[in-house]
Amino acid sequence: MKKLNNITFDGMGRYRIIYKIFIGVVLVGLSGCIQKKEAQKVDQSSVSNGLKYATGFQIRSEGSVTIIEVSSPWPGSETTFSYALVPKEGLASISLPADTYDAIIATPVQNLVITSTTHIPSLEALGVLNAVVGFPNTDLISSPTARKKVSQGKIKELGTNENVNTEIVLELNPELVVGFGINDTNKAYETLVQSGIPLVYNGDWTEQSPLGKAEWIKFFAPFFNKNELADSIFNKIEKDYLTAKKLALKATTQPSVLTGGLYKDVWYVAGGNSWMAQFLEDANANYLWSDSDEKGSIGLSLEAVLEKGSQAEYWFNPSLHASYRELLQANSHYEQFRAFDNSKIYSNAIRKGETGGLLFYELAPQRPDLVLKDLISILHPGLLPNYEPHFFRPLE
Structure with missing residues (x-):
């Protein structure tokens, strides 16, 4: 596998990767093969469960076995990971070759890390959040x-990133660990691999399109x-998104938009x-760097x-600053922007x-x-009267 030496992220996403590094764990290795005497071979007739927007994974059915292939666990990955999901009631009659799959998981899963x-919103929407037994850096x-489940001790604290407490994970003995990684290296999870715990990558964060990210709920579904x-x-989310996009086209103006802010001496724009940028295009805005x-x-x-x-009319996500005072304290040049003068700066980090976890990134x-x-209500307030933005807030 190829390690990433340089990773770039959009104006919203630069903090996202820093934020997720604290909670991400890279999963590598293989799980053992499930074999039984006189086991029947898997029906190789394949039925594809098509995805409309997501490009980082695929799902197909081979008889009663579901195959999930993750081709984008992190940006630039040259390896596709393959996972076989086998119904628990069929374990005695199904044989799978261990060298074909990176993990073999019995379903439905009853507990996982x-x-x-x-990962949380998908599991919560599917009604299976009770299955989560561990998470690294639960404060996020x-x-x-x-x-509530964290406070009740039902979701255990597992540490952070490569410092994940493997002893606690082994004590929890989950049926599955779903991991996040920025490359193919994580020594802590090699320990779990060697212990035979099934490990799978989830690359939802690598998707570039809004609906592509949302479609990763279908990644979790077969496990349960x-x-x-x-x-x-997903169909409801898609319908609501496309309806909102169509509504934005009724706007008579396209406000100009700036994104991002300074990190040390470099300003990162999307x-x-x-x-x-896709969100801003669908919100019918004039994003100043849309041609890049x-x-x-x-x-x-x-x-x-x-x-x-x-001279941009609106400015979104000025780093992690939550007030105009913080902006000026960080750099006095910020007041040279029109959006600063007109109090048209909005943040998703408030x-x-x-x-202290940021709702937006979750x-x-x-x-x-x-x-x-949210963006339509801010950029074209007449189109969504009385709408209260869910993520974005004006700076104080």
Whole structure:
């Protein structure tokens, strides 16, 4: 596998990867093969469960076995990981070759460990959050339901990233660990692999399109026999998103938009093919860097951003600053922007969970319809009267 030496992220996503590094764990290795005497071979007739937007994974059925292939566990991955999901009642009659799959999981799963806050909304929507028994850095969890389970001791604290407490995980003995990784290296999880715990990658964060990220709810569904429910949930999100996108086209103006802020001496704006840029396009905004090809972020000097973006009508996600005072304390040049003078700066980092986790980075990937409505309500207030934004808040 190839390690990533350089990773770039969009204006919204730069903090996202830093944020997720704390909770991510990379999963590598193979699980053992389930074999029984006189076992029947799997019916190789394959039925594809098509995805409409997500590009980082595929699902297909081979008889009673579901095969999930993850081709984008992290940006630039050259390996596709293959997982076989076998109904528990069929274990005695199904034989699978261990060298074909990276993990073999008996379903439905009754307890699992997850490693990214983006996993929580999908499991909660599917009604299987009770199955989660462990999570690294639980303070980052925002979901009230999940937070209650943490306080009750039902979701155990597992440490952070490569410092994940493997002893606790082994004591929990989960049927499955769902991991997040930025490359193929994590020594802590090699220990779990060698212990025979099934490990799978989830690459939801690598998707560039809003609906592509949301469609990863279908990744979780087969582990719990919730395929039909996942389809229903996603179809509703898709319908609401496309309806909002159509509504935005009724706007008579396209407000100009600036994104991002300074990190040390570099200003990171969202690339033209990034997640944020897609939201702004669908919200019928004039994003000033929409003509760039980058899928991640673009690092610019303050002078370059001032030259192109000083007159932008709206400014989204000025780093993690929550007030105009914080902006000025960070850099006095911020007041040269029109959006600063007109108090048109909005942040997705203001709404936090009980212990400081950012709601946006947990829920927004699963609910792009809410993100788009937020942006439309801000950029075209007449189209969604009396709408209260879910994620974005004006700076104080």
